[in-house]
Amino acid sequence: MxxxxxxxxxxxxxxxxxxxxxxxxxxxxxxxxxxxxxxxxxxxxxxxxxxxxxxxxxxxxxxxxxxxxxxxxxxxxxxxxxxxxxxxxxxxxxxxxxxxxxxxxxxxxxxxxxGLTHRSNSGAYVGLLRNHNLRVELDINQLVQRHVSVLAKTGGGKSYLLGVLIEELLRHKVTCVIIDPHGEYGSLRTPAERSAAQAKFGVESQGFSHQIVEYSPDVSLNPSAKPLTFSLRHLDPRELLVFMGLTNVKTFLAPLKQIIERVGAANPDYTVADLARAAEMTEGAIADTLHERLLYVDQTKLLGPQGTSLNDLVQKGRATLVNLRGVAPDIQELVVARISSTLFDNRKKGKIPPLFLVIEEAHNFAPQQGQATCSRILKNIASEGRKFGLGLCVVTQRAARIDKSVLSQCNTQLILQVTNPLDLRAIAQSIEGLTPGMTEMIQSLPVGTALVTGGGYHTPLFCEVRPRATRHGGESVQIVGA
Ligand SMILES: Nc1ncnc2c1ncn2[C@@H]1O[C@H](COP(=O)(O)OP(=O)(O)OP(=O)(O)O)[C@@H](O)[C@H]1O
Ligand SMILES: [Mg+2]
Structure with a gap:
């Protein structure tokens, strides 16, 4: 020695x-x-x-x-x-x-x-202990039951690491739903080009095309996806107001209800266009606003008579990508709110399998300041999801900007390089057992090295993230010369 x-x-x-x-x-x-x-x-x-x-x-x-x-x-x-x-x-x-x-x-x-033992049935192999040939395998049951956060500055390697984690979950047939604002995760279908690093880490290229399901509200921009729609009939008027971007419930709820009742009595399979037409034919400024906002909702094509069925959206052992590329931020919030609450309700009733819900750019969906439409449901899932087998994974480049109550419920934290002092403070406050030396090290971590806390390990450890088996979809764009 x-x-x-x-x-x-x-x-x-x-x-x-x-x-x-x-x-x-x-x-x-x-x-x-x-x-x-x-x-x-x-x-x-x-x-x-x-x-x-x-x-x-x-x-x-x-x-x-x-x-x-x-x-x-x-x-x-x-x-x-x-x-x-x-x-x-x-x-x-x-x-x-x-x-x-x-x-x-x-x-x-x-x-x-x-405790770096091989957990063949329940381990997500994310990389090697820094400077050692010892595998870091996160306990999948802990991930799903106790929530996960992935934190790093922009370009720090969050999406790459999340890709590694999802590959592992798919290998173990864990059901996932991934909110993908940039449409980055479709590349999980495609095997990565083979590399020397893969040999060092014992990784083989592999695609997961059979286990990827993709939906998007905008299929013209995202042709690999199936259309994501919500059922108009299952939406109460108050929720419809949210889709319409109208927050003044007092003014608009009663007139909207009247229109829905009138149109629904004539045709139970009414569409948003039917509602817009009825509003157009109604006198007054309120009806004018309703008409204009209903036309907007109609354009988004998000609400249909049927809506995407839950059994299509969530499939056991597969990862569903909710591709929100090109979708306006307010609509993204609505989609996240609607999907998260549907998943939570149906998980409580046992109608869907236990699953892992991943939210990329989570500071936009559960912000510390201000209110996003989906904040409340995400906070509920963070505090109660574990009881019902609904694991949450939040990914963000601004640890200080995500709701503290959501962050503090994440018992597994995967931290890559973070330099912003406010973000570092938020991280230090939400993790037990982080020493001042570790906090300093987080500021200078090279791309591809993560600090892992929780995940079945009782002490924080530094991990060299393993290469991807699939292609990484979030490559930085070269501005000058290749
Ligand atoms: N473990 C790794 N091994 C090799 N390359 C990596 C690794 N992690 C990240 N990279 C590379 O670093 C770049 C940035 O990674 P990534 O897209 O994951 O960053 P990010 O934190 O998600 O950034 P953003 O906040 O902009 O979404 C990519 O080009 C990726 O290929
Ligand atoms: Mg990213």
Missing amino acids: EEVGRIFGDVGLGRFQLSLSRPVERGDYLSVPDEDHGYVLCQLDDLQRKSDLDLEQAGALTPADETHVHESLLGHAIIIGYRDSQGVVKIPTIPFRPGAHVFRAEETLIARVL
């Missing part, structure tokens, strides 16, 4: 300082022998280079003097613990001795204490 340093100074129960004799990176795993419990797993949380050079000396330093500066490497480590005979991770109750030897941790110890 490679010795890397020795403990010095005052030693606590949760952390200690060590003088380093070998270079060790922040985040690397260390081990310290304990008389009673064998090797205890620790992690380097911070590093400092100490020297005897003061301000004046530094100013007068010549190149020849540089080699005479006395310096040493000081490390701050956190204690992760050991596994006891019952398999529980514990921290020794007596501090380590000053002077104790510190080693680079062996992979068997890391795997045992962190």
Whole structure:
């Protein structure tokens, strides 16, 4: 085993300082022998280079003097613990001795204490533990029961990682519904080009075309999708007002109800165009507004006599993409609100299988400030969905802008690089066990490295995200020369 340093100074129960004799990176795993419990797993949380050079000396330093500066490497480590005979991770109750030897941790110890075991039936393989050949497999039951968030700045690799996660869920035949505002996930059908990285991670290219179902309110722009429509008859007048973008219920509800009753009495299979025509023939300013807004709703083609059937929309073991590319933001909110509440209601009644609902760009659908049409239902799903087997996954580049109550209900967090101080603060506030060193590391994570918390692991860990088996649909666009 490679010795890397020795403990010095005052030693606590949760952390200690060590003088380093070998270079060790922040985040690397260390081990310290304990008389009673064998090797205890620790992690380097911070590093400092100490020297005897003061301000004046530094100013007068010549190149020849540089080699005479006395310096040493000081490390701050956190204690992760050991596994006891019952398999529980514990921290020794007596501090380590000053002077104790510190080693680079062996992979068997890391795997045992962190719990990096192969979960063949319930594991979502998302990547390898940073700098090690140990697979990070998230517990799928925990993902679906306890919700997930994927957080990173724009271009940080959220959609890529989410693609990895969905590939895994599809391999395990977990039913998913993905709200896809940019139409990025259709590429899950297509195998990725083979790469050297795939060999390193043990990934084979594979497409999931048989397990992808795609719907969109705009099939002319998204021809791979089937039309997504909602049943007009199953919408009460209040909900129809929301589709019409009319918030003044007091003014518009009663006149709209009258029109619906009149048109419905003559033809139970009425359309939005029928309602618009009836409004046109009614006198007055209110009817004029109703007419204009009904024409708008008619144009969206979102409301039909039948509506997309739930059994078509949600199919066991498949991923349904709700492709919202090109759809206006207010209509996107309505679609998300309607789909989320239908899924939640029918999940409560057991009419659809347990499922994983993914919301990309979630700050638009459950904002911390202001109100989106779908905020309330998403908050309900975040707080109660787990009881009914409805898992929520929110993806956002603005952790500070998404509703705090939604974020705090996510017990698995996949965090890639985040630099905005407000977003970092929101993340630090919503995650237990994040050390100051880890928070600093989040700011400089390279693309493709994620901090994983929860997911069946009791301590946060850094993971190199595995390459995709399918093509990534969110490639950055090259502006100049290829
Ligand atoms: N693990 C990875 N391995 C290799 N390339 C990656 C990885 N993660 C991301 N990338 C690349 O980085 C770029 C940005 O990734 P991605 O589209 O996932 O970002 P994003 O966080 O979803 O951005 P946005 O906020 O704009 O949606 C892509 O071109 C992608 O190919
Ligand atoms: Mg993205």
